[in-house]
Amino acid sequence: MIRNGMGSKTKTLFALVKNLPIFDFGDIATAEKNRTYLAIFASRYAKSGRFIRLKKEFYTTKEYIDKIQKNGFFNSYLEFLANVLYQPSYLSLEYILSQHNLITELAANFTSVTANKTKHFSNDLGGFFYHKIRKDLFRGFEITKEGNFTILKATKSKALFDFLYLRKNVLVDEKAVEELRLNLSNLTAGDMRELKKHVNLEGSKKMTGILDLLTRLWKQ
Helix, strand or coil: CCCCCCCHHHHHHHHHHCCCCCECHHHHCCCCCCHHHHHHHHHHHHHHCCEEEEECCEEEEHHHHHHHHHCCCHHHHHHHHHHHHCCCEEECHHHHHHHCCCCCCCCCCEEEEECCCCEEEEECCEEEEEEECCHHHCCCEEEEEECCEEEEEECHHHHHHHHHHCCCCCCCCHHHHHCCCCCHHHCCHHHHHHHHHHHHHHCCHHHHHHHHHHHHHHHC
16 A cells, blocks of 8 residues: 555656656556556545646646746647647637637637547646547648647637537528627638638538628628
């Protein structure tokens, strides 16, 4: 059993993970194969605040978070985390629209698109929401490098397409599109051409109609 304080075994286990952005029991199995022991170890450290539980059996350390906050990469880490908590996924929807000032409200959560089923995780670092999209529409994202983190983010136009696609059944007229309160003046002609490419790939009359409504409002 794990005793109070930090024994030599727990020191060894902690040393293995303290510099990892995310880890699970597999990352420390070389030092301890007893999963019951690992579960107790992780639970004790989470309760003490030294581990931060990200989702079931996945953690990071408070020491690691403190380090990246000090180095100015905390938000980049959170974006990276949004990608890796549920794969494959890329940041999109409200989160990206907010970054490009296409919506007036600041995004309260990390919103992503996935080729898998819809999912949601909440932890001490934030809310992470994943919305399913058709596999052939899982595209239109850019891969960026920020510090040590590789991050997948939708382009401005693809984030808008994803946002509209997930609402296509309720966007039935111009009033419904207007009520989205999109800052359409922040879209360039190039953005609109890219949006049209995604709509053409999707291929439905609903999305074509929504694009026509949006284009009319954009030109006003």
